[in-house]
Amino acid sequence: MNFILNTDSYKYSHFAQYPPETAGISAYIESRRGGEYDNTLFFGLQMFLKEYLSQPVTRAHIDEAEELVTAHGLPFNRTGWERLVERHGGYLPLMIEALPEGMIVPAGTPMVQVRNTDPDFFWLPTFLETSLLRAVWYPSTVATVSWHVRQMIAEALARTCDDPGPVLPFRLHDFGARGATSQEQAGLGGVAHLVSFLGTDTVASLVAARRYYHEPMAGFSIPAAEHSTMTSWGEEREAAAYENMIDQFDGEGKLVAVVSDSYDLFRAVQTIWGGQLKDKVKAMKGTLVVRPDSGDATRVPIDTIEMLGEIFGFSVNSKGYKVLAPCVRVIQGDGINPRTIRVLLEAMAERGWSAENLAFGMGAGLLQKVNRDTLRFAMKANARQDAGGNWHGISKDPKTDPGKASKRYRQAVVMEDGAPVAVPLKDLGDRENLMRPVWENGDLKVDWTFAEIRDRANPNGA
Known part of the structure; x- marks a missing residue:
């Protein structure tokens, strides 16, 4: 599996499109409001981390990708990928934070956030959008459909059984x-x-x-x-x-x-x-x-x-x-x-x-009868780091579709009135951030068991 080829075509040109002083990019994943359900069961990221990110990029991958991408008509960032192998052993220099899998999350709440940990790889967080978003939206959507059906059946059984x-x-x-x-x-x-x-x-x-x-x-x-x-x-x-x-x-x-x-x-x-x-x-x-x-x-x-x-x-x-x-x-x-x-x-x-x-x-x-729009999943950049290490909020806000407005600044998630709520990380204060590191520079930082996830999604079998 060649991870360099696990993306969309236009991503190969993005390394040359950011401001020259860029040292970091942060991006997050959420299910936007207006989908089929108001709450999402977050699930599946750990499978992606273990199956895909745990495999290092190699020089053979770079050679294969360069031949294909250039023949496809796009520029190829060979210098960047070679630096990845030389400096990081082929593992992605990223910090990925996420909510605990199995958590029930109101629409509009970030579930995953990613940023680069090496300033030379500012282009990498959004390069992952295709694979990382796909790794989250599909299992989370199926889990959400199943969980909502469970609530429906549980209510009927409570009345009649x-x-x-x-x-x-x-x-x-x-x-x-x-x-x-x-x-x-x-x-x-x-x-x-x-x-x-x-x-x-x-x-x-x-x-x-x-x-x-x-x-x-x-x-x-x-x-x-x-x-x-x-x-x-x-x-x-x-x-x-x-x-x-x-x-x-x-x-x-x-x-x-x-x-x-x-x-x-x-x-x-x-x-x-x-x-x-x-x-x-x-x-x-x-x-x-x-x-x-x-x-x-x-x-x-x-x-x-x-x-x-x-x-x-x-x-x-x-x-x-x-x-x-x-x-x-x-x-x-x-x-x-x-x-x-x-x-x-x-x-x-x-x-x-x-x-x-x-x-x-x-x-x-x-x-099968689900897609990314079932819960309106999206991954968007929310902050840019300059050469001095300062983070600046970035976002989109299309006047033709206000429902696609994205969140500005790096995000945290806190509990308010018993539910997870998004706040800018700069405004977190002394509140607990429910987003925790799950991946850092090639290392898996958590390893959820299925029993833990089930208990979180359906506490006490409820």
Whole structure:
């Protein structure tokens, strides 16, 4: 991996564009106000620091980059990159500060701030914008979507479930690996989801949690059918395919999920699960999770729950909501996004069903249908240091779009009224700065564990 090539084309000419007296540049990352959510769960920077910045630039990288960049039509700062190797062993002379990962941050609050530590490398902080911003916005956005869904489900469970604690962590399952653009994206987004939940089918997320956050096992799954394993039996042996799932995977306290819409979902529920295999389902040591996988995602899952209730019975909990018999539950994995989850939770409550009857599997809506503008992430320069070591605030303030105005001066983050708030570093006084060094001149300064991040994002499991 050649880090010199991990940027945008126009960055190669920027070393010649700053004022000649420039000795330092500071830049910061925030999710600007006006995105889809008012709060962001900050997550993912540590993966970038370990995977990318921990690898030194070499002379071979410089040679490769010079050939490509000059052929591309741009100037190449060979002197600067050679100085990096000679003076710093190829490690970037930068100070990167950040909030603790897992912190819930109001929009408009800096999460990361970077500056150079060697005056000859004033051009380096903004050279990182492409890679550093990408390393933060994507996992933070996925983590934020997942965290907000958790709050939504937690509220529904609090209203309709007697014991929400054990139920909540498994209500949203990550089905997104196949919809991601790469194994790396699946890992980055998948582990971001696991900050708030324990259910996943994205194996890359487990690898990422181990590799970057010291977590032996970040998530869990269950045996589950797909259409190929059901339709391979043929429609005439659909009941045998379902029965085989019970025979193969039923165990004490275990769950097994069976996609049941290969031919006719309602027939499968009523005449196979509720007819031919009814006694076998009722005798299970574990739980059958029926998976409707087609039709109106806001209606079919609840219709399935009601059919299963008629067949296998239900109880009414202390909050007055119906709970399916322990042998059956439902998971909806098609057409799920935050909006359909809200609709389903509200519809279940209106029909008198507890939210614990239904789990959700989200794929593209979790890992793929997000972009940098979902939370309006941006990285902007906020200060310039002169040759005398003095910092001067810089910012943009476009009259055609006031929402893109950036922060002036190097920033700090303090707690005010229980929430993180940005203040210019020069005005910090004796208040505690929540931004702390995480990287300095090739050294990783913190090493968060996944458990710490989870506790910070969801204290006491809340």
